Structures are given as C-alpha cells and as structure tokens.
Amino acid sequence: MVKDAIAMFKEAAAQMQREEAYQALMGTLKRNDEDEALQSLIGDFNLARIDLNAELSKSEDKDQEKIAALNTKVGQLYNDIMANESMIAYNEAKAEVEQMVEYINAIINTAVNGGDPMTVEQPQAGCSGSCSSCAGCH
Helix, strand or coil, X not given: CHHHHHHHHHHHHHHHHHCHHHHHHHHHHHHHHHCHHHHHHHHHHHHHHHHHHHHHCCCCCCCHHHXXXXXXXXXXXXXXXXXXXHHHHHHHHHHHHHHHHHHHHHHHHXXXXXXXXXXXXXXXXXXXXXXXXXXXXX
C-alpha cells in the first residue's frame, strides 16, 4: 500500500536527520547564525545588492560609475562571505548532505523505473538524480 511506503519514507527521512552529515550541517548553520562578522558581511552584501538593483532599475540617469563601484563592492563582499571560516564549513557540510540526497534520489529513481534499488551505488560527483540525463549508475 502507498500508505506503508509513505510511512517508511518518513521514517527514512527522520533517520537521515540523525545522520552525522546532517547533524554537522545543522551545527554549521547555528555557527553561521552566531558568527557576528559573517552576519555583518551578509547584511552589508544585501544592502549593496539593494543599492545596485535600485541603480540598475532606473529608467533614466543611470550612473555607470556608481553601478561599476557597487558591482565591485557586491563582488568583494561575496568573496569575503565565501572566505569566512563559518561559511566554508557550512558549504562543506552542505555538499556532503547534498551527496547523500543525490544517492537517495538515485535509489528512488531506480525503483520508480523498475530497477532493483538494492543495486544502486553511490552516484559519482555531478549526478543530478535525474536518470533521463544519465548514462547509468550501474
């Protein structure tokens, strides 16, 4: 029955949340929220983007020098955010969880397409989870 499958998937999702990779991701999110320097950079980035978008959306009298300066500022703030230790840890943890989700998607897609889900191996880097664009997992 579908209800049995849904209940099992819910249990599997709850188990995924107990996995070390998922717990690490949640920990990095908490550290990002508590990292005052990172939060300041993100706030500055968002304000600079708003200023840039406001200047770009002007129908007349666009100040190209101001646009260039804001574009440079946005780029530098983005680079500073991505170089922040908390953000680096978050991106690494997120990539690991995304790999787990890609693996889960490959298992589900294999089963939906009539294959044996027990034979699915960890997809190689770059797997989108969509079998329609894939040369094969096995």
